Amino acid sequence: MPKQVDHDERRRQIGDAVCRLIAARGLDAVSLRHVAAEAGVSMGRVQHYFATKDEMLMFAFELISSRVAARFGALPVEDPAELLRAVLLELLPLSPAARAEAPVLAAFLAQAVVEPRLGEPLRQGNGEMVAWLAGMITAVRPGGDAERDAMALLAFVDGLMLQVLIGQVSPEMAVELVDHQLSRVLTCG
Template structure:
């Protein structure tokens, strides 16, 4: 009987290799040869699953986005303020998983500035995230303009993520800054 091949798993294996390359060496390191070597597969196998470098990058972006969404979905709290805080902290490179993902996300964010196709999923998902955070801000007794506060908090956390990644801000200071900013948002209600 022929061996059953799990094509989704093989695509994920290659996508994981792309993410590791980006995390360790940046987007410029993503080439067919480097991806194949990182995934420990042939260049032909990479080409079999991905027709172009753009397709490979889009798949890796979706993969990393799904991981972040999974981590955010696992955050639980009955207290809306505590839940909001936990979500914002989960977006920062504080845990081992987030530290592994953050350089990849930062590289994709930078690349999205010049690549409209990559920017589209970021723009389309942003409204949903803002609405979700705005709902939590409202539930926690935050300001009357919860949507604007949600947008500001997301922008703040994105910038803070970069500062933590480059060592400009320590993880401890990042947590303090999130608490400070969140208290401002929640006490303006």
């Protein structure tokens, strides 16, 4: 056999190229040839690591999902209120990393509207997010319907992410909106 190669690493490289393509030109710009070109490899290699285009896209989806989760895990543990704020801001395209990931998330989010197979993992991730947010809210402001507030916050930052992506809302304004929203949730329970 040829030199034993790190299978997962190769898949990750190709998955990265897929994400870059989605971020720059949207989901329908993803073709085996474009991905190969973006990754700087041959089309044969792409096919070697992914049996179908669909499997490749699913892998890319799990890749960015895990990246977002990793960024959350890397946040410094501060008091609950600061952590809550940090997580919400992390979902917005403010840092370079988030700015690269947000368009990809947006594309998959829209695709999930017409593709049930994407909806399932997305709902699960959102559900965990809501539970976590609710926990933080309760820690800061006991009493009140924390879960409802968590769902509202998540919908809010999701929409805000899109508004920032299409240039409707500036990053600075987005931060201000998040802070204002948070103060409302945490003070007038």
